[in-house]
Amino acid sequence: xxxxxLSPTHPWFSRFWAVAGAxxxxxxxxxxxxxLVLVLGITVxxxxxxxxxxxxxxQLEEQGISVARDLAARATDLILINNLYALHQLLRDxxxxxxxxxxxFVVSPQGQVLAHTFGDGFPAGLLDANTVTSDAHHHSITxxxxxxxxxxxxxxxxxxxAGIARIGLSEAGLRRTVDGITGQLLLTTVLVSAxxxxxxxxxxxxxxxxxxxxxxxxxxxxxxxxTARVPRWANDEIGELAxxxxxxxxxxxxxxxxxxEREQLRxxxxxxxxxxxxxxxxxxxxxxHDSTSQSLSSLLLGLxxxxxxxxxxxxxxxxxxxxxxxxxTLEEVHTLALQLRPSMLDDLGLPAALERHVAxxxxxxxxxxxxxxxxxxxxxLPPTVETALYRIVQEALTNVMRHAQxxxxxxxxxxxxxxVRAIIEDDGHGFDLxxxxxxxxxxxxxxxxxxxxxxxxxxxxxSEPGHGTSLFIEIPLSSKEENHA
Amino acid sequence: MRAFLLVWTALWISGCAAAxxxxxxxxxxxxxxxxxxxGEVLPLRVSVAAVISPKGTAEGYQPLLDYLAAKLDxxxxxxxxxxxxxxxxxxxxxxxxxxxxxxxxYVAGHEKFGMELLAAPQVxxxxxxxxxxIVPASSTAASxxxxxxxxxxxxxxxxxxxxxxxxxxVQQLGSTPDQFxxxxxxxxNHDDAVRxxxxxxxxxxxxxxxxxxxxxxxxxALAKQVHVIHRSSAFGxxxxxxxxxxxxxxxxxxxxxxxxxxxxxxxxxxxxxLGFERFVPTDDSAYNSVRELVxxxxxxxx
Numbered sequence: 001x002x003x004x005x006l007s008p009t010h011p012w013f014s015r016f017w018a019v020a021g022a023x024x025x026x027x028x029x030x031x032x033x034x035x036l037v038l039v040l041g042i043t044v045x046x047x048x049x050x051x052x053x054x055x056x057x058x059q060l061e062e063q064g065i066s067v068a069r070d071l072a073a074r075a076t077d078l079i080l081i082n083n084l085y086a087l088h089q090l091l092r093d094x095x096x097x098x099x100x101x102x103x104x105f106v107v108s109p110q111g112q113v114l115a116h117t118f119g120d121g122f123p124a125g126l127l128d129a130n131t132v133t134s135d136a137h138h139h140s141i142t143x144x145x146x147x148x149x150x151x152x153x154x155x156x157x158x159x160x161x162a163g164i165a166r167i168g169l170s171e172a173g174l175r176r177t178v179d180g181i182t183g184q185l186l187l188t189t190v191l192v193s194a195x196x197x198x199x200x201x202x203x204x205x206x207x208x209x210x211x212x213x214x215x216x217x218x219x220x221x222x223x224x225x226x227t228a229r230v231p232r233w234a235n236d237e238i239g240e241l242a243x244x245x246x247x248x249x250x251x252x253x254x255x256x257x258x259x260x261e262r263e264q265l266r267x268x269x270x271x272x273x274x275x276x277x278x279x280x281x282x283x284x285x286x287x288x289h290d291s292t293s294q295s296l297s298s299l300l301l302g303l304x305x306x307x308x309x310x311x312x313x314x315x316x317x318x319x320x321x322x323x324x325x326x327x328x329t330l331e332e333v334h335t336l337a338l339q340l341r342p343s344m345l346d347d348l349g350l351p352a353a354l355e356r357h358v359a360x361x362x363x364x365x366x367x368x369x370x371x372x373x374x375x376x377x378x379x380x381l382p383p384t385v386e387t388a389l390y391r392i393v394q395e396a397l398t399n400v401m402r403h404a405q406x407x408x409x410x411x412x413x414x415x416x417x418x419x420v421r422a423i424i425e426d427d428g429h430g431f432d433l434x435x436x437x438x439x440x441x442x443x444x445x446x447x448x449x450x451x452x453x454x455x456x457x458x459x460x461x462x463s464e465p466g467h468g469t470s471l472f473i474e475i476p477l478s479s480k481e482e483n484h485a
Numbered sequence: 486m487r488a489f490l491l492v493w494t495a496l497w498i499s500g501c502a503a504a505x506x507x508x509x510x511x512x513x514x515x516x517x518x519x520x521x522x523x524g525e526v527l528p529l530r531v532s533v534a535a536v537i538s539p540k541g542t543a544e545g546y547q548p549l550l551d552y553l554a555a556k557l558d559x560x561x562x563x564x565x566x567x568x569x570x571x572x573x574x575x576x577x578x579x580x581x582x583x584x585x586x587x588x589x590x591y592v593a594g595h596e597k598f599g600m601e602l603l604a605a606p607q608v609x610x611x612x613x614x615x616x617x618x619i620v621p622a623s624s625t626a627a628s629x630x631x632x633x634x635x636x637x638x639x640x641x642x643x644x645x646x647x648x649x650x651x652x653x654x655v656q657q658l659g660s661t662p663d664q665f666x667x668x669x670x671x672x673x674n675h676d677d678a679v680r681x682x683x684x685x686x687x688x689x690x691x692x693x694x695x696x697x698x699x700x701x702x703x704x705x706a707l708a709k710q711v712h713v714i715h716r717s718s719a720f721g722x723x724x725x726x727x728x729x730x731x732x733x734x735x736x737x738x739x740x741x742x743x744x745x746x747x748x749x750x751x752x753x754x755x756x757x758x759l760g761f762e763r764f765v766p767t768d769d770s771a772y773n774s775v776r777e778l779v780x781x782x783x784x785x786x787x
Contacts, residue, residue, distance in 0.1 A: 080539035081565040102512065113518050121515025129510060146511045158540060161547075168512075 025211070026204040033200040034193055041189025049182050056174045057151075060100065064153035065138045067098050068167040072157040075106055079114065079162040088115040094167075102150055102170035108163045126168075134160025148172050210238045214245055226253030271454050278341065278387060285337040293337075296330040342390075350386045351376055354393060354411070365401045368408040375415030385475055388451045389413065389422060396424040396471055399444045404428025404469065415477075419457075422473040430463040448473070528560040529553060532581040534572040534590060535641065536723065537676040537696055539565045546585075548755035553583075555751060556742050567673055569643035570787065576600060579728045583739055587723050588614075588775050589645030595769065599729040603736065604743045605722050605767035608695060612765055613719035615694040616646035618654070619682050619711045626689065627714055629654040635688035637666040638681045641673055642787050644693075645775060650717055651691035653782050676700060683710035695722070699760045721771040725764065740766075 020028065071094050078087040091104040095117050105116030107127065116122055132139035132154035140153045151169040210233045220228035226249055230242040303323035310316045337343075338360075345353035351373045358371050380386065393411055400409050406428030413422045448471065449459040457475030531550060533542045542565060554561040564581055566572050569590040575581045577598045586594065594600030605612045620626045626635075629651070639662075640647025655665045662669055670687070672678040675696035681687045694716065701708045725743060727736055746752030747763035756763060 077539040080543050080563075081535065081567045083567060118512075118515055120517075122518045123510055123512050123514060124516045125508065125510050126512070144509045146509060146513060150510075150512070158543065161543060 025208050026201070029204050029207070030197060030200045033196040033203075037189065037193045037196045041185070041192065045182055045185040045189065048185060049178055052178050052181060053174075056178065057171075060151050060169050060171065060174055061140055061153075063098070063100065064140060064151045064167050064169040065155070067094060067101060067169075068138060068153040068155040068165050070094075071104060071106075071167060072155040072165040075165055076158045076162050079106065079108075079157060084115055091115050091117050098169075100169045100173050101167060102147070103166075103168040105166050106157070106163055107166065109161060114163065130154045130166065132156055132164055143168070148175065206234075207238070209233065210242060214242065217245065217249070221249055221252060224256065226250075226256055267454055270450060274451070274454070281340040282346075285341040285343070288333050288337040288340070289343070292333050293330060296326055296333065299326045300330065345386060345390055346383075349376070349380050350389060350413075353386075353390055354413075357390070357394060357397075358411070361397055361401065367401060367406060369397070370408070370410040372411070373413045376413065379415075381415070381420060382477075385420065385455060385477070388455055388475065389420070389473075392422065392448050392451055392473060393424065395444050395448055400424075400426045400428060400469075404430075406468070419474050419476045421475075422471075424471045424473075425468060427468045430465050430467050430469050432465055433461060433463055526559055528562040529557060529583070530562050530564050530581040532564045532566070532572050532575050532584040534569045534584070534586045534723070535565065535567060535674045536585075536587060536644075536693060537700075538674050541674075541676055545759055548751075548758045549746075552746065552749070552752050552755045553739075553742060556749075557738070569641045573597075573600070573643075576726060576728050579730060582727065582731065582735065584726050585723065586726050587641070587644055587646075588721055588772060589649050589779060590643050591724055591726055592645075592772055592776055592779055593643065594726065595772075600726045601729050601731070601736075602767050602769060603725045603727050603740050604764040605724045605771070606759070606761040607763050607765045608722070608761060610762070611719075612722045612767060612771070614646070614722045615719060616650035616691050616717040617694045617697055617713050618651065618689060618691050618715035619679065619697065619713055620689045621682055621685050622710050622712045623685075624688065624712065629689075629715065630658055631714075632689045633658075633660075633665055634667050636668045636670075636686070637662065638678045638687035638690040639669055639671050640675050640678045640690070640692065642671065642785065644675075645720065645779070646693045646717070647675060647678060647691055648785065649779055649782055652785065653778055654691075654715075656782060679707065679711060683707055689714075693723075695760065702760070718774075720775050721767070724767055724772075 020031070023031070071090065074090055075087055078084075078090060087106060091106070094104050095101045103117050103126075105118075105122075106114045108114050111127075113122060113127060126143075129143055130139060130141050130152045134156045136156065138153055138155045140151060143150045143152045147170060149171045151171065153167045153169070155165045155167075157163050157165050210230070213230045213233075217228040217230045228249060230245050232239045232242045300323055303319050303326060307316045307319040307323065310319065338356075342353045342356060344356055354371060354373070358369050361367065362369055381389070393413075397409065397411075400406050404426045406426035409424070409426040411422070411424050413420065445459075445461065452459045452473050452475060455475045457473060460472040461469070462472070463469040531546075531553070533546050535542065537545065543563060546563060550561040550563055564575060566575065569587050572584060572586060573590050573594045576584045576586070576594060577600075583603070586600075591600055591602070608614070618629060620632070626632055637651070639651070642648060652662055655662050658665065672681055672690075675692045678687070678690040678692050679697060679700050682690045697711075697713075727739070742752075743764040744766065746756055
């Protein structure tokens with residue numbers, strides 16, 4: 001149904017638009033203006049030329065008839081009294097006084113040329129090219145000559161009794177006039193085109209300048225620069241667009257500010273939660289270590305003393321059993337305290353704590369883990385970074401052990417001048433990143449990302465089903481933190 | 486879009502309509518004109534002195550020429566010249582076989598080379614004519630004397646009625662045309678002299694009475710524009726002449742044809758076209774009065 005029209009789905013239109021749509025607005029406007037001017041100019045030129053040629057052809061024919069009839073009337077007596085000299089003069093005068101007359105001659109009733117304007121000789125074939133009956137008014141034909149088209153008019157003289165007068169009117173002058181007018185029209189078209197180009201350029205400037213401003217401002221907004229404002233050039237649609245854009249930018253700026261504030265609040269909250277969690281863990285660990293462990297140690301010592309002092313075998317046996325339970329509990333409390341907050345992290349730093357954690361993991365799980373740490377021997381990282389990295393590795397390894405079914409895992413941590421980078425890889429079954437979102441039960445990955453981003457860092461995950469998983473973590477180091485001892 | 490393209494194409498095509506093809510004639514390629522072979526039969530050449538305009542002559546004399554051609558079974562060609570003198574030369578040189586000349590031209594030709602009379606036309610039963618003096622209808626002039634200081638139109642330098650006789654009238658008034666008239670000019674035929682007066686180009690003219698009557702009969706409106714103020718005595722009518730060396734047999738044939746015209750239907754029509762009743766034999770003595778007047782006037786500038 002739509003195929004008959006140039007709808008946007010029409011192949012012609014698509015082809016046209018593929019070309020026309022790809023050029024700039026400047027070219028489009030120039031194309032429209034130039035196209036209109038040229039089409040109009042050329043159409044008018046062709047039409048005027050056609051009408052002018054027709055009109056002038058008709059005028060030429062009429063002129064030929066009137067000149068020939070005048071010549072015939074004036075030649076009558078001269079032919080009758082055989083005044084050939086005067087007849088010749090008459091022909092020459094006729095030619096001299098009528099600009100378009102190419103030739104004139106008089107043919108006797110016997111078909112002989114009595115007088116002509118050619119000088120020595122007479123063009124072959126001209127005499128027989130046209131004739132007229134004695135009762136006709138005139139007879140005109142167009143002759144093709146080596147000098148272009150010639151209107152040849154034959155008029156009987158004295159009803160044919162004195163012969164025939166022939167006049168040839170050249171179209172050369174007419175063609176020159178038509179060509180001259182055509183040239184002037186084309187020149188006018190070119191001049192109007194030039195004016196059109198100027199006007200179109202001006203129009204384009206008027207139209208595209210605010211648009212280009214809008215483009216620049218939009219790009220700035222894209223870069224999260226909400227200070228960009230577009231000047232309102234004119235009180236038109238584009239002006240309204242500029243206003244709308246400006247108010248949108250202002251709204252975006254406000255929203256961005258609010259979002260940043262919320263983000264900051266959230267970050268503060270999260271870091272507060274994390275810090276509190278760490279503090280709490282540290283306190284519980286210390287409590288376990290200082291109080292519970294001491295109590296258990298005292299209990300152990302008491303039970304040993306009781307066992308040594310008691311004579312009764314069954315009581316001594318029971319005391320030894322209780323002492324073993326107490327020793328296991330002490331061991332568990334140690335492990336728990338270590339997991340909650342390894343004191344090594346605070347006391348000996350990240351490398352030692354990680355080595356200890358890796359060793360613990362390998363003891364509990366059949367996983368081979370490579371650990372490599374570079375650039376952290378001389379200087380310790382800021383405590384927040386150390387804690388974050390420790391927790392990230394801890395979380396990552398937990399994930400590997402729980403889900404990956406991997407044989408080996410490797411941890412590589414390297415300190416750079418402005419950042420510390422960690423790469424944690426495994427050869428497990430991996431997963432499809434597209435199907436995993438942060439809320440989709442992968443709280444572990446979410447926690448890693450959260451910890452990295454709280455410190456201004458970022459997490460990059462590479463994983464494919466069957467090809468293992470790689471986590472890239474980068475945390476920037478400010479110059480102040482960098483020098484932290 | 487498509488409609489626009491169609492219109493555009495139509496305009497374009499209409500602007501460049503193809504020219505019909507025809508053999509090209511080279512206007513700059515000039516060849517000598519080939520004189521066409523004249524017919525084997527030599528035409529009878531007839532000259533008519535320019536009493537009336539060449540066109541009028543050609544129209545008026547065509548039936549007579551047709552009559553002669555039919556009777557002689559031979560083409561007849563009309564040869565015209567501007568002046569009487571040129572016509573006389575044609576007769577003298579034998580270029581024409583037959584000529585209709587003016588009275589004074591005959592007198593001059595007869596004297597010069599023995600121009601021979603063949604016949605004379607007869608109008609209203611007599612073979613005479615007059616010189617009539619005409620003025621515009623609005624003119625108050627009543628005689629030649631009233632035309633002093635006016636513009637006068639002569640017909641031909643050799644015309645008897647158109648120049649010799651009015652000169653005679655002026656001489657009778659004791660003057661010459663150069664002194665008497667402020668200006669004179671030649672019309673070279675009587676028709677134009679009548680028209681010159683009718684249109685006020687001349688204040689007076691003397692013309693052949695036959696021509697005037699014929700012109701007034703053909704164009705009645707002319708009668709209201711000119712006015713006859715004087716008529717001469719009768720003179721010998723302009724005759725039909727031949728060269729003295731014309732073969733006697735041809736001369737006799739031509740004379741016979743002319744004299745018998747009135748008895749032939751075709752000839753009668755030809756005579757009517759000229760305003761003649763018939764052709765009659767004439768004698769040189771009929772022109773004696775003319776000779777005397779010419780002698781009295783004396784030699785005129787050609």
